[in-house]
Amino acid sequence: MDIGILGLGLIGGSLGFDLRSQGHRLLGVSRRESTCQKAVALGSVDRASADLSLLAAAEVVFICTPLALIVPQFAQLIPYLSPTTVVTDVGSAKAEIVEAISPLWNNFIGGHPMAGTADSGIEAAQRHLFVDKPYVLTPITTTPTTAITIVEEIVRSLGANIYHCQPEQHDRAVSWISHLPVMVSSSLIAACLSETDPEVLQLAQKLASSGFRDTSRVGGGNPELGIMMARYNRQALLRSLHQYRHNLDELTNLIEQENWAVLESKLKLTQQARPNFVE
Numbered sequence: 643m644d645i646g647i648l649g650l651g652l653i654g655g656s657l658g659f660d661l662r663s664q665g666h667r668l669l670g671v672s673r674r675e676s677t678c679q680k681a682v683a684l685g686s687v688d689r690a691s692a693d694l695s696l697l698a699a700a701e702v703v704f705i706c707t708p709l710a711l712i713v714p715q716f717a718q719l720i721p722y723l724s725p726t727t728v729v730t731d732v733g734s735a736k737a738e739i740v741e742a743i744s745p746l747w748n749n750f751i752g753g754h755p756m757a758g759t760a761d762s763g764i765e766a767a768q769r770h771l772f773v774d775k776p777y778v779l780t781p782i783t784t785t786p787t788t789a790i791t792i793v794e795e796i797v798r799s800l801g802a803n804i805y806h807c808q809p810e811q812h813d814r815a816v817s818w819i820s821h822l823p824v825m826v827s828s829s830l831i832a833a834c835l836s837e838t839d840p841e842v843l844q845l846a847q848k849l850a851s852s853g854f855r856d857t858s859r860v861g862g863g864n865p866e867l868g869i870m871m872a873r874y875n876r877q878a879l880l881r882s883l884h885q886y887r888h889n890l891d892e893l894t895n896l897i898e899q900e901n902w903a904v905l906e907s908k909l910k911l912t913q914q915a916r917p918n919f920v921e
Contacts, residue, residue, distance in 0.1 A: 646700030655767025827861025
């Protein structure tokens with residue numbers, strides 16, 4: 643197939659690597675000509691340009707721009723597309739995107755690969771990024787079956803695990819396991835920086851090991867991505883943050899009251915629950 647990728651960053655570039663290796667012809671578009679040249683040189687795409695007209699030949703287009711650019715970039719792309727072109731996106735928030743694009747394009751299906759790294763840009767793109775990772779598709783009642791089938795086949799070829807849900811369900815779920823952790827992790831780093839004794843702070847930085855590395859990783863990621871999560875999944879994220887603060891307050895009270903028995907029961911509960919999320 644001729645597959646277009648609009649946005650040649652980590653996700654777009656990684657998609658290009660895997661789909662091109664399967665024999666598809668990859669057409670990439672990026673705002674920067676230097677990124678286009680790098681994508682071709684790295685072998686992520688066959689052709690690349692800053693001109694959206696390059697995607698006129700694409701049978702399927704993946705929109706891999708930052709969240710804020712998905713809708714406006716798609717609006718600019720419409721004049722170049724055939725009515726049969728299937729369009730999908732990879733944004734980490736779905737309700738607002740699906741609501742905006744679906745009336746404009748019948749063959750649109752929202753998508754979100756739950757894969758990535760702390761790095762960004764075409765240089766961070768890697769092969770097999772999506773293998774065994776969840777890939778969410780959010781079709782609505784008006785989404786054509788043919789469009790769903792085509793995107794499913796492509797996603798399955800990446801080795802990803804496909805999940806279907808409503809856009810609103812997706813946003814609530816990822817607010818817990820993706821967007822909230824970014825804010826919590828960022829807050830952890832900020833709290834450590836509030837240490838007023840420079841010697842203690844320096845010692846903490848030297849002693850930080852795997853536990854701190856694990857819990858702080860997503861808070862040290864791309865700030866632009868964190869802003870987009872908060873902006874485009876605001877209500878669900880606020881709900882999650884309020885509940886998290888409530889749980890922190892509970893733990894604080896138990897420690898202040900030296901109620902070790904109840905604290906132990908809560909820690910046992912979370913110990914037992916964790917495998918349901920990560921194993």
